[in-house]
Amino acid sequence: MRGFRWPPPPDGGPRTWGPGPGAPRTGRPALPEPETELVATPHDVQLERLVTGVGDPVTVFAHGFGNGIATTRPFGSAVTGRRVFFQFRGHGRSDAPPGPWSYLDLARDLRAVADLSGATRAFGASLGAGALCRLLVESPDRFEKLVFLLPAALDRPRGPIAQQRLSDLLDAVAGGDASAVADVVALELPPSVRNTPAGWAYLRQRLDQLLRDGLAPGLADLPEQSPLPDATALAGVTAPALVIGCVGDDLHPTHIAAELAAALPHATLHVYDRPGFAWTDRADVRERISSFLND
Template structure:
């Protein structure tokens, strides 16, 4: 099988290695990033925010560790009303107050953006799903609808594989090592996508953002933590919830999603049969999320 290589070809296109036809050498330029704003929060941490759409209802979108606004926007493409995308502390242009940080701190970030924007619905991916759980444990009636995409952790810290991957990501960003960072980020892509125009475009965008904005050292302790001490803390949540997982994802094990769905009184669990659903099941995923939130 042809292997992934970094750096990219000098002509900016993807390149295959070994026998076989070469891949396209050119591609469309990336769209410019939307203009964001820094908003002050009651707990003194300025957070980067993007607001799209108009009217009610309002949905807040919380991203995963090392991700941000760009990676959560596709989940809201079919969602009606106003949408609030933001960067947790230590990501993008958001502040990085002295650490270490906990899920309590992330929950404060999420809660502040939701309150300032009047959000009544919430979406959380991976780390964002954990922060959302912490918000709900403290305020079980805060939201009217909930979506949890690839929850990574609930009441126990992440496993060794996940901790190692996240540590490698933080170390590569801290060192400014583009090659090492590319190796880590490439693991987010299904093998069939890694040496395609779409895969290279995604990789370039992620590396540009991570090397430009960095990731704060305060994030390093989060893989050793869990948002809740006991899943029973979610027993009072009143909102209907959709929990989405994928089989074969080491960073987001299905048992965590099952545990979360069991802890929420009004949850529906959907498990895709293979990882990389943003590439392999994109249309179904977007429709599933928008149908649930808009219904």
């Protein structure tokens, strides 16, 4: 029987046991992390930022809970103009002011990076989608185009399964146990990818970042909060939006994507038929995002 285990094989694996090939196999290592910068914001929270590409338009990318620049960059690989990636407070090298924090705090982080970069388009994944929704309540005409990838919550908190998963991640990172962190992070991968060179490279990259930078305790209350008091608060948003959801994802229920698309006046909804589509349908999702933003 084959399965996931940690630590990884010393030769770069994956290592399998039971029937099947057992010779050492090496996977392509993850790309080195690019050099980022810390930028000061008007609300006195320094945020880690990376700018790629050249020219206009400028798109800001907001990541998910416990993720960051590295996991968000692939979604912007075919987007034209400058691409601005950043780490929310409590993630990476960004500041972690005293908590607890709310989606309003995250919206301030997103707004500051967008304003400092001159961004006219925005992409939000999971937690970042919630922060983008919160920003749009205050400034419905702030952006010209919007992409929401796997929104996790709208006007209700996340469900109990999602809350437990995120709590497990925070606890594992706080404990500094690589094996415990790997067990939680591995759930982000489709089963077919978990014991492949690409899966091991992803795990190593995620663990290196999480165990090096940690996750701030101020994040702990966010899964129990909702970005908005009422989804109707998005009725004034003027920009066209693309909302991407999927079936079978406990952290990002399909109905949340559908409700968000219904609440936005000019939204298009696309739902993938299984979780893990960022791996199994990678080319399609990148093409879908870039076509929408570049058109």
